[in-house]
Amino acid sequence: QVQLVESGGGLVQAGDALRLSCSASGRTLSRYKVGWFRQAPGKEREFVAIISWSESSTSYADSVQGRFTISRDNANNTVTLHMNSLKPDDTAVYYCAADISYSGNLYTAEYWGQGTQVTVSS
Numbered sequence: 001q002v003q004l005v006e007s008g009g010g011l012v013q014a015g016d017a018l019r020l021s022c023s024a025s026g027r028t029l030s031r032y033k034v035g036w037f038r039q040a041p042g043k044e045r046e047f048v049a050i051i052s053w054s055e056s057s058t059s060y061a062d063s064v065q066g067r068f069t070i071s072r073d074n075a076n077n078t079v080t081l082h083m084n085s086l087k088p089d090d091t092a093v094y095y096c097a098a099d100i101s102y103s104g105n106l107y108t109a110e111y112w113g114q115g116t117q118v119t120v121s122s
Contacts, residue, residue: 002026002111004096009116012086016120020081022096022113029053030074033100036081037107038092038118047107049081050100063089086120093117 008020020036035050049070051058058070069082079096094116097109 002029002032002098004098004111004113006094006096006113006116009094009118011119011121013121014087016086017082017084018086018118020083020094020096020116020118022079022081024077024079024098028074029072029077029079029098032098034072034079034096034098035070035100035107035109036079036094037097037109038090038094039115040089040092043092045095048094050107051079083118086118088120088122091118091120 003025005023006020008018012018031053033050033052036048037045038048039045047061048064049060049068051070051072060068067085072079096113097111099110101108
């Protein structure tokens with residue numbers, strides 16, 4: 001199995017940038033699709049970004065397209081989310097996920113981290 005631990009969350013102001021990191025232990029992530037999800041207060045969990053094992057393919061939610069960038073370092077078994085131009089609507093608990101699949105217009109994942117809080121003030 002894979003254990004995922006997120007870090008880098010915090011309180012920032014609108015327009016700021018933040019970098020989230022996810023460190024994995026156990027099975028290597030090199031051949032997994034990995035990504036980020038988030039859950040805002042009173043909202044359902046939503047897909048944020050995904051990256052293939054080869055880093056040749058990425059996908060982003062419309063709400064973060066152009067502002068967020070996902071990357072991975074397979075040698076160090078980590079995945080990173082660079083967030084720019086943060087908005088109050090980005091406030092959520094952000095979860096790292098691995099072994100992501102897409103079916104029936106929904107993303108699912110086999111492994112999840114515990115989440116890290118991102119709060120963006122106006």
